[in-house]
Amino acid sequence: MNSGATAPHPISSELEVRIRKRYPNSEGSFLLNVHFRALAGFTILFGASGAGKTTLLDCIAGLTDPDDGRIVIGGDEVYESDRKRNVPAWNRRVGYVLQDLALFPHLTAEKNVAYGLRGLDPSARRTRSRELLNAFRIDHLRDRRPAQISGGERQRVALARALVTEPRALLLDEPLAALDRPTKSQIIADLRKWNQHYRIPILLVTHSGEEVFALGEEVIVLDAGKIVAQGRPKDVMHAPQLETVAQLSGFENIFHASVIARNEDRGTMTCRIGAGPLHLETPLIRAEVGSQLRIGIRAGDILLATENPRGLSARNILGGEIVRIDRRDGIALAVVDCSKTSFEVQLTLAAQDSLALLPGKSVWVVIKTHSCHLMRE
Amino acid sequence: MNWQAFWLSVELATIVSFVLFAIGIPVAYWLTYSRWRWKFLVEAAVALPIVLPPTVLGFYVLVALGSRSPLGRWWESLTGHTLAFTFEGLVIGSLLYSLPFAVQPFASAFGTVDTKLIRAAASLGDSPALAFRRVVLPLSKAGLITGFTLSFAHTLGEFGVVLMVGGNIPGVTRTLSIDIYDQVQDAQYASANTTALALLVISFVLLSIVYGLNRRSWAVRPWK
Numbered sequence: 001m002n003s004g005a006t007a008p009h010p011i012s013s014e015l016e017v018r019i020r021k022r023y024p025n026s027e028g029s030f031l032l033n034v035h036f037r038a039l040a041g042f043t044i045l046f047g048a049s050g051a052g053k054t055t056l057l058d059c060i061a062g063l064t065d066p067d068d069g070r071i072v073i074g075g076d077e078v079y080e081s082d083r084k085r086n087v088p089a090w091n092r093r094v095g096y097v098l099q100d101l102a103l104f105p106h107l108t109a110e111k112n113v114a115y116g117l118r119g120l121d122p123s124a125r126r127t128r129s130r131e132l133l134n135a136f137r138i139d140h141l142r143d144r145r146p147a148q149i150s151g152g153e154r155q156r157v158a159l160a161r162a163l164v165t166e167p168r169a170l171l172l173d174e175p176l177a178a179l180d181r182p183t184k185s186q187i188i189a190d191l192r193k194w195n196q197h198y199r200i201p202i203l204l205v206t207h208s209g210e211e212v213f214a215l216g217e218e219v220i221v222l223d224a225g226k227i228v229a230q231g232r233p234k235d236v237m238h239a240p241q242l243e244t245v246a247q248l249s250g251f252e253n254i255f256h257a258s259v260i261a262r263n264e265d266r267g268t269m270t271c272r273i274g275a276g277p278l279h280l281e282t283p284l285i286r287a288e289v290g291s292q293l294r295i296g297i298r299a300g301d302i303l304l305a306t307e308n309p310r311g312l313s314a315r316n317i318l319g320g321e322i323v324r325i326d327r328r329d330g331i332a333l334a335v336v337d338c339s340k341t342s343f344e345v346q347l348t349l350a351a352q353d354s355l356a357l358l359p360g361k362s363v364w365v366v367i368k369t370h371s372c373h374l375m376r377e
Numbered sequence: 378m379n380w381q382a383f384w385l386s387v388e389l390a391t392i393v394s395f396v397l398f399a400i401g402i403p404v405a406y407w408l409t410y411s412r413w414r415w416k417f418l419v420e421a422a423v424a425l426p427i428v429l430p431p432t433v434l435g436f437y438v439l440v441a442l443g444s445r446s447p448l449g450r451w452w453e454s455l456t457g458h459t460l461a462f463t464f465e466g467l468v469i470g471s472l473l474y475s476l477p478f479a480v481q482p483f484a485s486a487f488g489t490v491d492t493k494l495i496r497a498a499a500s501l502g503d504s505p506a507l508a509f510r511r512v513v514l515p516l517s518k519a520g521l522i523t524g525f526t527l528s529f530a531h532t533l534g535e536f537g538v539v540l541m542v543g544g545n546i547p548g549v550t551r552t553l554s555i556d557i558y559d560q561v562q563d564a565q566y567a568s569a570n571t572t573a574l575a576l577l578v579i580s581f582v583l584l585s586i587v588y589g590l591n592r593r594s595w596a597v598r599p600w601k
Contacts, residue, residue, distance in 0.1 A: 102497035116501035
C-alpha cells in the first residue's frame with residue numbers, strides 16, 4: 001500500500017465519481033445516481049439518513065460495487081463498469097473513517113495507527129505513526145487500547161490511522177456526530193492543518209446542517225440518492241430548516257417573509273410577505289414574532305377563483321390580477337399579481353377555458369394554510 | 378493404571394487436536410463467510426458427530442477405510458496394510474468424531490468479530506486473507522483455545538468409534554476408555570476406578586480451563 005517513503009511529501013489529487021447503484025433503505029430501495037468532482041480540500045456530503053451517503057462512500061472505498069459508472073481517484077481509474085475495471089478496496093489507497101470508527105480493539109492506539117504500514121520496516125513504521133500521533137495530539141495515548149480512551153480521542157486515532165498511509169482521498173462518515181462542539185472544532189482544525197500539506201480531497205458526510213455551516217466548505221446536498229444542490233453552504237443551506245433546500249427546490253413560489261403574529265390557539269402564524277402589505281396564514285412553527293422565514297408554495301397547490309369565494313376552509317384568499325398565462329405540456333401556468341407579489345399558479349387547460357382566464361382578468365388566489373411550507377432564513 | 382493406554386490416548390488426542398486446529402480454521406472460515414445457499418447442509422453435516430451414535434460413525438469409517446473402499450485400497454497399495462485396526466485409522470476416525478468440537482467454537486468466534494473491522498482493514502490495504510490473519514484470528518483467541526481444548530478432551534474420552542475402527546490392540550489402539558471397559562469385563566473394579574477417575578479429573582481440568590478463559594471479566598475472583 002505504501003511505497004516506503006518516510007518523509008512526508010505533498011500529494012495532490014482529485015476525485016471524480018459518476019455512479020449508479022440501487023440500494024436498500026428503510027423505505028424500500030432507492031437509486032443512487034450521482035456525478036460530481038471533488039477537489040483537494042473539504043467537500044461536505046449533506047443529506048437526511050437514508051439519502052445514500054454511506055452507500056456512496058462505500059462505493060468509492062471499494063467496499064461495495066456500484067451497478068455501473070466510473071470512479072477516478074487522483075487520476076487513477078479505480079472503477080469503470082464498461083471496461084470491467086474494479087480495483088479491490090485494499091489497493092485503492094483511499095482512507096476511510098467508518099461511522100463507528102471500527103478501531104481494532106485488540107491493538108493499542110499506536111498499533112492501530114501503524115496498521116496500514118505493513119510494508120514498512122519497523123523503524124520507519126514507528127517514525128511514521130509517531131508523526132501522525134503527534135499531529136493529532138494523541139501521542140500520550142499510544143499504549144492504550146481503544147476501550148481505554150475517550151470518544152474524541154478515538155476519533156483522532158481513527159483519523160491518524162486512515163491518514164498514515166498517505167491515501168489519495170479521505171472519506172469521513174459522520175465523524176463528528178457524537179462529539180461536543182469544542183472537541184469537534186479542534187479535530188477539524190487539526191485535520192485542516194494536515195490537509196494543507198497533503199492536498200487530497202476530503203469527503204465528509206453529515207446529516208447536521210449546523211456542521212455544514214461550521215465547516216463552511218463546498219457542500220453537496222444528497223436527497224433520495226440524487227444530488228439536489230451543490231455550492232457554498234450559504235448559497236444552498238438555510239439552517240436550521242423545517243424543509244430542506246432539497247425539499248423546497250421544487251417549489252415554484254418562494255417568498256421571503258416575516259412572522260407578525262402567532263395564533264397559538266388556531267395553530268397558525270400570520271406572516272407578511274416581503275415588505276409589502278400581503279399577509280399569509282401559515283402553519284405554526286417555533287419561530288418568534290419578527291423572525292425571518294421563507295415560504296414555499298407549489299404552483300399546483302394554489303386555486304384561482306373568479307369571484308371572492310365564501311364559506312371556504314382555505315385561510316388565504318387574496319385578490320389579484322392575471323398578468324400572463326402560458327400553455328404548455330397540457331397545462332396552463334398563470335402568473336397572478338397580488339399587491340405587487342407574483343404567484344405562479346398551475347391550472348388544467350379545461351379550467352382555464354371554462355373560467356375564461358386571460359391576462360388582465362381579476363381573480364382571487366386561494367391557498368390552504370398547510371400548502372405554505374416554511375424554511376428558516 | 379495402564380500407562381501404555383494412557384500415553385496412547387494422549388498421543389491420539391494431541392495429534393487429533395492439532396490436525397483439527399489446522400483443518401478447522403479454514404472450514405470455520407468458510408462456514409462463517411460463505412453465502413452459498415446450501416451452506417446449512419454443510420453445517421448440519423459438520424454437526425452430525427455430536428448426535429450420531431459413535432458406533433454408526435465408527436461403522437461408516439470402518440467401511441470407508443476397509444480394503445473394499447477406494448480409500449482403503451489406495452492406502453493399502455501405498456503401505457501394504459489396511460487402515461482398519463491401526464493407529465492411523467484411529468486418527469482418521471477421531472478427526473471426524475471431534476470435528477464439530479473444533480469447528481463450532483472457531484466459527485462462532487469468527488462470527489462475532491464485527492465485519493466493520495474487516496472493512497476498515499481492507500481500506501488500510503489488507504486483502505481479506507490478510508485481514509483474517511491480522512484482525513479476525515487475534516480477536517478469536519478464546520474461541521480457538523476452546524476449540525483446541527474441547528477437541529483434545531473429546532478425543533481423549535472417545536469409546537465407540539475407537540472400538541469400531543481400532544479394535545482393542547494393546548499399544549496400537551487400546552486407549553484409556555477401552556482399557557476401562559476391559560478391566561470391568563475382567564471384574565478388576567479397583568484399577569478400573571483409578572483409570573476412570575484419572576479421565577474424570579483430566580476432563581474436568583480441561584473444561585475448567587475452557588470456561589475460565591471464556592469468562593469475559595472476573596467480576597468475582599474465585600481465589601478471593
